[in-house]
Amino acid sequence: MSISERLLQAHGTDLVEEPSRDGVPTFRVAREKIEDVCRFLRKDETEPMDMLMDLCGVDYRDRQDRFEVVYQLFNTPNHVRIRLKTSCPESDPSVPSVYGVWKGADWFEREVFDMYGVSFSGHPDLRRLLTGEYFKGHPLRKDYEPGKRFPVTEADIYRPPAGKADEGDFETMLVNVGPTHPAMHGTFRVMARLDGEKIVWADTEIGYLHRCFEKMSETHNYQQVIPYTDRLNYCSSFLNNVAYTKTIEEMMGLEIPERTQAVRVILGEFSRIMDHCVCLGTNLVDLGALTNYWYYYQIREEIYTLLEKCCGARLTTAYTRIGGLSKDIPEDFGEMVDYLLKIIPPLIDDVDKIVTKNRIFQMRTMGVGGITPENAIEWGWTGPCLRAAGVPYDVRKAFPYYGYDRYDWEVPVGTTGDTFDRYTVRMEEIRQSLRIIRQAADSLPGGPIMVDDPRVHLPGKDEVYNTMEGLIYHFEKVMFGLTPPEGDWYGFSEGANGELGFYVVSDGTPNPYRVRCRPPCFAIYQAFREMLEGHMVADIVAILGSLNVIAGELDR
């Protein structure tokens, strides 16, 4: 008996099963019962839904219950997914909070509150998250004008929660780090209350790079969203392109050619290496080890050369198209990959020799910022940070796509989940990525790069000028764009930081109705303030660097 059947048996009166297009069992729950249902799923004995993967809002303007809240639940050991939906009317926009069930709901609920104005009753600290108190209205509501801004003065950017930061305690002091502190990567802010050098309480403030990705997606068509996805996790743009286009392709039922799949694997793994290089390089710089940064950046520069040759851009690639790639790979792709595979391992080994056994480095990182696997799952962690804590969940292994199951590679796992483990896991992942690239490059098939489907493929010029069908398809594509069938879809793949999900709602028009990006480091960073407690103030930079929080993805 599956978890869905048990759920229907126990709570059959509170929910109805809905048809879902992506195969995830979906239930619409009465909003009074959402907490009970969630608690039931969380406490299930055989397949507990131990992770709240995503929680997002959707504004269906024409429905009576206007605001919908969507919960994506996940069972980590068995990789089972369930989706819950609940909704509330505009007159009473309130839903019970599930913070008591999963702590990871914390920031997700705050974001929905900020963006849609849905208040979560029972949430301990319901403030705006990405914008601030200066902001009027709720920007992701459909009736909000996309370009309407509110001027900000210095006074109203950040207000610490009442009662915590302003305690009149003479023994402790409040220290503000960021947002322009170099170790805070320009966009994070931490308020820490110190007792001596020890942190007794901390609060994190984000939104300093909230670029309105989700609102911008709604005002563009499906192809035009691809450049926006570049700028989510800008250290590994190509992986975001892949995650987004993969979702839309699945929505439209497209089977992309094998050659494209292999190219996406190769460039995706190179992007993962680049991302890990930035993460490790900056983390080590923050700890005072500057030399390695040059080694890591040399790797990046070499990979940039390949990307630039493929798509013309170094950083923001926008190389994928829905149904394939924007153009075929260059002729000397194979030689360039061979060259990269030859020069990257020595650079990695050099860093390994300099850093891994370094005593200062070990003292700064071992036992610092550790997290238990239960806690990591509770907060919704995925990716290298979760694997460092000892949970071997990797989307590429659990839900293989693009032939990842054909390649021979392993998932590196840590034990204590501390900063040192996160470093070693990332170092090992670079090596595993190189293994995958080697195999994929050796078996790179020929053939077309775009799927031969008139819904997405713009016909060639001679076809347009000489055949009737070509002209019609061209006209339709250019005038109306591409339209996935109506409905919602949660697509996911392994980004550099963890599971990068896109929850896309289509209403059958060329513009997406809703594009929700499930950013992996959003879930990771929300646990940061709790991890800090009990650590020294200098550990803030060590832990933050190892979490690889990318502001573009965090704030979107």
Added chain:
Amino acid sequence: MEQFFLTSTLKRMYDWAQGWAQGNSMWPLPFGTACCAIEFMSIVSSHYDLARHGAEVVRFSPRQADLMIVAGTIVDKLAPTLKRVYEQMAEPKWVISMGVCASTGGFYRAYHVMQGIDEIVPVDVYVPGCPPNPEGLYYAILKLREEVLKRRMKGEEPGVDF
């Protein structure tokens, strides 16, 4: 008459020396927020090596820097911080706006993005690109150096207004 001639020559020599020194040892403050900051990191790392032009001393303290490179999108929430950091820099100071987001808001015509940092701080050189190539930023820094030297030669204060 003779005295006037002497002082003006001395003044010219002094101005030239100051312009030469200032232009050739810019200490940049990277106000990096987003993708452009990653490209800025490329510039200071070994491949492009900004040190060749005397600008390798990256200062995160505004009081020690004379060139602010705004790399990345500035959103409304961060704008007061940017203004504060700019005001904390000592004169003479210059600003390079790196990338279209900092220059015009780029393709984020949205509710939380500043449509160009010149809304709040004066900008000396705009660098187009999303993100600009390192060569682009290089060109901006060299261009700025040229301008600084030229202004000094004319006996004008190089500053916020050009």
